[in-house]
Amino acid sequence: MSRSDDRALIERFLEMMTAEAGAAGNTVVAYGTDLRLASEALDGGLGDAGAAELEKLGAAWSELSRATVARKSAALRRFFAFLADEGLRKDDPGAALPRPGSGRSLPKVLSVGDVDKLFEAVAERIARVPADPLDLRLAALIELLYGSGLRATELVSLPRNAIHPDRPFLILKGKGGRERLVPISDRARAAVALWREHVDAARPWLFPSGKAHLSRIRLYQMLKALAAAAGIPPDRVSPHVLRHAFATHLLEGGADLRALQTMLGHADIATTEIYTHVDSRRLVDLVNQRHPLGEALVDAKPRHA
Template sequence: MQADRPLIDRYLEMLSVERGAARNTILAYRNDLEAASAHVRGLGGADAEGLRALVGEWAALAPSTVSRKLSALRGFYAFLEAEGVRDHNPAHSVARPGLRRPLPRILSHEEVARLFEVAEERAGGERPAHHDVRMLALLELLYGSGLRATELMSLPRTAIHPDRPFLILKGKGGRERLVPVSDRARAAAARWAAFVPGGQPWLFPSGKSHISRIRLFQMVRELGAAAGIEPSRISPHVLRHAFATHLLSGGADLRALQTMLGHADIGTTQIYTHVDSAHLVELVNRRHPLVDLKRGAA
């Protein structure tokens, strides 16, 4: 394993510098490669048979985890081949497990309306609590613009301009994208910004930094509970899914949605077409006139 470490470092440096891989991807790949190296007693000299035995040890893991680990191995060996360290890629002959991407959880239009009803009622009046004004701004940006939790939390204080209906964000892999911001979201953000001290660099500060992912998750779930939504069904990412699904069902172009969400691969965006199809199938099964005819025949 000691001999593998410099090679792993070089590979991960390449992913970071040349391909703009996200920090979490780098950390996950490092853990995957170091664990694999320890298991096969060195990746540099491992063959396809040893790698297949390794993959067999992953049988109890989730298919998505196995797929990521295998991607790390294949990419690592492709790098070694390109660098002249290996003359072939032994991971090519290792079968990738079947992977069925689960449909994302979403909320109905009615449930989203209830969330906004509660948030707007709390943030209304002449002297609302500052955390209620903040919650409304967060909700508007999560559902109204489809921001990732990390992107939302780390917004600079001056990111949202009252006269500019869009944001330019740097997302996964360092890719920049343009995200529309609705009039009501800009108004909610401007209202919240009045509570933020001028010296703060973040729009949603907390202590010496910005609010955390965990705190945002807790806030969204608390709002969901107040709106009568089961806590396990709601999170910041579920609101992003709802944004995408509701836009698509309303006639949004798939390519435009891909750009707004910051997906590198349109295949990731296409999952929302399956969500809509699933809803249509459920609708037919429950509401089609033949359903009543079958009940009458029984």
């Protein structure tokens, strides 16, 4: 990968960081500096770096303080997780980076109750008479984010006729021409149909804005405003968080991890496992209830007189 490619990827990542929940200006600046220095150290090949390159990079940080190494590692791990989630590379080599501090924090999670609050806030808006077309647009965006787990970039750049009223799925083409099947719920298709009535048939995008389509940053802003209206701290809500909620709640409902990997478009199952964190108690319950030996194990417990 060339220096120009690295530069574009870093800017795209920093754009996400700026719009994402509560990323402080100083943090964005520090991450940008760390990523550019890492790119220079790897002769412009940061975006394509593998575990071996990152191990060498980590070794070069041996004389730095623990806090500095922790920050640099955090910046690069988040950068590679972003690239993997966006489909810009097949794997996430971040595990090869040093971890001088505590373990990796869990991603932000919205409960089903939190998501219900978001949808209630949307429902209140679209119930107003006359309905504001922008509220119909917001309803379609939320339904697709949470109902299908689309990435922000995939969502805002959907073609006008990508979603058909009579087809419960969408075929998306990612990096390298890889295609994946994305489920579209009845609710989402209905919401899109209502919004599309207000989209000029001559526009190529489902969510047009100006001369192009809705921007990722504007989508972040809309979600944060909706979160505030729903009584949820805005820094807890973003397109990425709703995508994570889609996967987490499906897994909690019994979905297969491999099926989720396909729907999310992850080349590596390890990336899916990060997005679908569930608490250990549920996993224990799952084994006890679903494992073929579960009943036998229960029967084998000693019985007290």
